[in-house]
Amino acid sequence: MFNKKSIVVGFAAVLVSGVVIAAPVHNTNITEDEVRQAQEAWGAALIQISQDYSEGGLAKAKATAEAVLNQAYGYGHGPVLFKPTLATGETTFRITQEGALSYFVGDNPDFGDSGFALYGWQEYSFDNAAVYINGDLALTMGHVHLINEAGERTTVDKTWGFKKDDQGDLRIVLHHSSLPYTE
Amino acid sequence: MFNKKSIVVGFAAVLVSGVVIAAPVHNTNITEDEVRQAQEAWGAALIQISQDYSEGGLAKAKATAEAVLNQAYGYGHGPVLFKPTLATGETTFRITQEGALSYFVGDNPDFGDSGFALYGWQEYSFDNAAVYINGDLALTMGHVHLINEAGERTTVDKTWGFKKDDQGDLRIVLHHSSLPYTE
Amino acid sequence: MFNKKSIVVGFAAVLVSGVVIAAPVHNTNITEDEVRQAQEAWGAALIQISQDYSEGGLAKAKATAEAVLNQAYGYGHGPVLFKPTLATGETTFRITQEGALSYFVGDNPDFGDSGFALYGWQEYSFDNAAVYINGDLALTMGHVHLINEAGERTTVDKTWGFKKDDQGDLRIVLHHSSLPYTE
Amino acid sequence: MFNKKSIVVGFAAVLVSGVVIAAPVHNTNITEDEVRQAQEAWGAALIQISQDYSEGGLAKAKATAEAVLNQAYGYGHGPVLFKPTLATGETTFRITQEGALSYFVGDNPDFGDSGFALYGWQEYSFDNAAVYINGDLALTMGHVHLINEAGERTTVDKTWGFKKDDQGDLRIVLHHSSLPYTE
Numbered sequence: 001m002f003n004k005k006s007i008v009v010g011f012a013a014v015l016v017s018g019v020v021i022a023a024p025v026h027n028t029n030i031t032e033d034e035v036r037q038a039q040e041a042w043g044a045a046l047i048q049i050s051q052d053y054s055e056g057g058l059a060k061a062k063a064t065a066e067a068v069l070n071q072a073y074g075y076g077h078g079p080v081l082f083k084p085t086l087a088t089g090e091t092t093f094r095i096t097q098e099g100a101l102s103y104f105v106g107d108n109p110d111f112g113d114s115g116f117a118l119y120g121w122q123e124y125s126f127d128n129a130a131v132y133i134n135g136d137l138a139l140t141m142g143h144v145h146l147i148n149e150a151g152e153r154t155t156v157d158k159t160w161g162f163k164k165d166d167q168g169d170l171r172i173v174l175h176h177s178s179l180p181y182t183e
Numbered sequence: 184m185f186n187k188k189s190i191v192v193g194f195a196a197v198l199v200s201g202v203v204i205a206a207p208v209h210n211t212n213i214t215e216d217e218v219r220q221a222q223e224a225w226g227a228a229l230i231q232i233s234q235d236y237s238e239g240g241l242a243k244a245k246a247t248a249e250a251v252l253n254q255a256y257g258y259g260h261g262p263v264l265f266k267p268t269l270a271t272g273e274t275t276f277r278i279t280q281e282g283a284l285s286y287f288v289g290d291n292p293d294f295g296d297s298g299f300a301l302y303g304w305q306e307y308s309f310d311n312a313a314v315y316i317n318g319d320l321a322l323t324m325g326h327v328h329l330i331n332e333a334g335e336r337t338t339v340d341k342t343w344g345f346k347k348d349d350q351g352d353l354r355i356v357l358h359h360s361s362l363p364y365t366e
Numbered sequence: 367m368f369n370k371k372s373i374v375v376g377f378a379a380v381l382v383s384g385v386v387i388a389a390p391v392h393n394t395n396i397t398e399d400e401v402r403q404a405q406e407a408w409g410a411a412l413i414q415i416s417q418d419y420s421e422g423g424l425a426k427a428k429a430t431a432e433a434v435l436n437q438a439y440g441y442g443h444g445p446v447l448f449k450p451t452l453a454t455g456e457t458t459f460r461i462t463q464e465g466a467l468s469y470f471v472g473d474n475p476d477f478g479d480s481g482f483a484l485y486g487w488q489e490y491s492f493d494n495a496a497v498y499i500n501g502d503l504a505l506t507m508g509h510v511h512l513i514n515e516a517g518e519r520t521t522v523d524k525t526w527g528f529k530k531d532d533q534g535d536l537r538i539v540l541h542h543s544s545l546p547y548t549e
Numbered sequence: 550m551f552n553k554k555s556i557v558v559g560f561a562a563v564l565v566s567g568v569v570i571a572a573p574v575h576n577t578n579i580t581e582d583e584v585r586q587a588q589e590a591w592g593a594a595l596i597q598i599s600q601d602y603s604e605g606g607l608a609k610a611k612a613t614a615e616a617v618l619n620q621a622y623g624y625g626h627g628p629v630l631f632k633p634t635l636a637t638g639e640t641t642f643r644i645t646q647e648g649a650l651s652y653f654v655g656d657n658p659d660f661g662d663s664g665f666a667l668y669g670w671q672e673y674s675f676d677n678a679a680v681y682i683n684g685d686l687a688l689t690m691g692h693v694h695l696i697n698e699a700g701e702r703t704t705v706d707k708t709w710g711f712k713k714d715d716q717g718d719l720r721i722v723l724h725h726s727s728l729p730y731t732e
Contacts, residue, residue: 030578130264135577159342178361181361208499211501213395316393459691503684540708
């Protein structure tokens with residue numbers, strides 16, 4: 001489901017005395033392309049969970065959500081700074097994977113979520129206001145747009161932090177989502 | 184107004200054959216203490232702007248806000264990912280310093296802000312839900328509490344990204360603030 | 367054989383309205399202590415290989431050297447910038463683990479090494495001239511002293527680069543060793 | 550004398566609902582191209598000092614060397630891990646700019662150097678064995694070849710560490726150079 005990019009080990013051709021020698025280059029940095037792919041993948045995953053819920057019920061949706069969290073989030077390495085759109089009160093921040101799973105598919109009395117990924121999402125797009133790349137970490141901020149089965153459009157203000165791990169996969173370590181301010 | 188910490192150039196004592204040699208250590212990393220100091224400084228700056236507005240009017244508040252933005256934000260190095268609490272619509276994201284200044288003190292028809300720092304803030308506290316430190320960049324997520332002259336308390340969900348610059352000063356490069364979700 | 371330190375996930379106590387909340391802190395940075403431990407471990411490993419060779423012959427020494435390379439070097443993630451003390455000519459740089467293993471224990475006609483770790487090393491010490499820490503990467507430069515069974519002391523000029531991986535283990539990604547210049 | 554590259558603030562075109570929005574991208578990472586340019590610049594600077602010495606004597610060579618150290622090395626931010634090719638004994642490591650300047654142009658009784666950059670260098674080339682890029686820091690290891698006025702060729706084993714500063718300029722923070730091992 002997620003496009004992955006390995007750590008780049010490219011080859012730089014060097015011309016020395018008429019002989020071309022290939023120097024291996026190990027590069028741990030995140031690229032802008034990788035960030036955009038990870039942003040695309042997040043939306044595709046959300047829609048997949050919605051579709052799996054529609055076709056296979058909660059069990060299927062939950063299995064997909066778990067796979068997404070395992071692959072695309074950094075919970076396996078430590079706490080993730082996750083403030084989901086509709087989370088509030090004492091469960092505003094979902095630092096553990098359990099809290100994140102509950103947010104996406106509900107079914108956990110400790111959090112009382114209805115399951116954001118079960119809302120029948122069908123379309124997704126995003127427009128970044130700015131991107132900040134610093135080593136193996138990239139930050140994005142912008143709007144995310146979602147359209148459900150009824151054709152209703154929801155827009156949120158969203159910040160993501162992506163960390164490239166040792167295998168070259170991007171993982172979400174920061175995710176702050178909020179509804180637009182209304183006066 | 185801002186507590187600053189220089190790049191650490193410490194000395195590690197090494198015992199070799201009975202002789203202690205001091206090895207200089209150059210360390211560009213952010214520490215947890217520096218992050219907390221920067222978080223404290225942000226609140227102190229906000230209260231200072233409010234106080235300057237009360238005592239010296241808009242001109243004084245604006246001068247202070249400009250100094251704060253110059254010192255504590257990263258606009259001098261490039262775009263800052265800033266989504267202020269009450270910003271919305273086409274001016275949701277304040278990527279430039281002009282937009283940030285307008286948010287804090289208003290007085291700019293291009294943005295139409297009333298000036299968030301002019302609301303008579305008197306007390307400030309924060310509680311981090313989690314902190315993520317990666318090289319010279321640190322991310323925090325948690326609640327920020329503000330109390331105004333009337334004793335009214337406002338709580339926001341806030342994410343910050345701090346980057347340590349070459350002089351050892353922390354600069355905000357990411358700032359996403361939002362009101363708690365209400366059903 | 368190697369001291370390991372996990373990624374630090376500490377807890378910062380935050381006092382808010384009289385309630386102490388523990389905020390998990392995820393920190394991927396290398397510390398000076400970890401660097402010194404890795405430097406200690408390198409010497410201990412070299413002496414271990416010498417001892418295993420003395421007690422168990424080449425097979426045992428080679429098995430230990432392989433374990434050391436797997437644990438303490440970064441060959442599993444990509445090329446390592448390794449210029450061993452006595453390597454020269456076309457095999458000066460040992461970018462692959464095969465070349466590094468040959469340098470330490472010989473037994474590989476492609477490189478023709480006599481096996482530097484088989485020289486009966488018994489004591490090891492180092493004194494850093496300077497240390498440079500930048501995120502999850504640390505650089506050291508200084509002298510390394512080795513004493514063999516005959517009590518003869520060898521000193522080399524040595525530069526190391528250590529990278530902290532996702533599991534919190536330090537891995538050598540750079541190693542330049544050279545005999546002191548003699549006029 | 551040195552090619553500089555600013556911090557990249559590019560623009561990523563984003564297509565949203567038929568409208569192209571340009572998202573500013575702030576990227577602090579070193580690129581392979583920048584590393585090669587810095588390697589080229591080092592050689593050009595060495596040859597320039599030799600030429601200035603030939604044409605303008607020690608004063609001119611020294612002024613150029615100081616300018617090179619100010620621009621291309623990181624002494625302004627802290628200690629540099631510098632082991633020059635011909636340095637030995639108690640002055641093996643040139644952690645301060647004073648020691649580096651002495652190495653290149655001599656004229657300092659505290660170090661007793663003859664001035665490596667005064668040897669009439671006329672040609673320079675390098676071939677990297679491998680390159681390691683990690684955030685704003687890049688490491689290279691390989692051979693450097695120098696040819697003097699008499700057409701004599703000197704080859705050294707060389708490791709460099711380049712750090713990209715806040716202005717987007719690469720600075721040498723690590724430099725280990727050694728003559729090839731001879732049996």
